[in-house]
Amino acid sequence: MEQLQVEITALEAEIATLLQERTDLGKDIMLPTDDAPPPILVVAYRRLARENPELFAELKGIDDAIAALENQLTKKQLQLQRLIPQARRAYQEQQLEEARQQAQIHADRINEIAAQLAIEIRALKACADELSPLYWQVYYKPFITGFKTISVPYIRSDGDVWTIVNRIV
CATH class of the missing domain: 1.10.287 (Helix Hairpins)
Incomplete structure (x- = not known):
């Protein structure tokens, strides 16, 4: 040209x-x-x-x-x-x-952070499971609630379309 x-x-x-x-x-x-x-x-x-x-x-x-x-x-x-x-x-x-390459970098980073967050949430749940009986005895209420609905984002792609889904931890 x-x-x-x-x-x-x-x-x-x-x-x-x-x-x-x-x-x-x-x-x-x-x-x-x-x-x-x-x-x-x-x-x-x-x-x-x-x-x-x-x-x-x-x-x-x-x-x-x-x-x-x-x-x-x-x-x-x-x-x-x-x-x-x-x-x-x-x-x-x-x-x-x-832009797609930039988005892929961000998506990979989000997935990496989500995996780390899931590990931390599981560790927190383990602590809560251990502390809850004692906490009930002292304060008459649960230590932490809501573990059944905790989710972390995960980005997946079928090649053309990217989708953000929430994975329950």
Whole structure:
């Protein structure tokens, strides 16, 4: 895509150079004003072409070159317009892949922390199971409740879709 943009810029510069050259060549030509009657304009242009055949041949060559370059420019611009959506899609896919890799790092870390949390909760439950009878005797209420509904997040993926589930500890 960058190569096409460079080629387009080069074509535009070449066209601008040719247009300037054509303008410079035509400075010495004295033509009737544009509001002159058409027959007078036709006669004036024909007379100038006969008197300056080399100049008019060079002007014609420059005009032909400009037309050819403008044709190439149009084709290159169309190619570039076709490539822009493809390049945009490739860029978006690259961004998605980078974000997906970041998400995978976070998901792995969450799963790791969840596993550690599950171990800590089980250790706490073991302490609570050990302390609860004595706690009941002293304070007439349970030490810790709610162990049946404690869950930790876990992220899993089937390849395309990621799901966060709660695992009961």
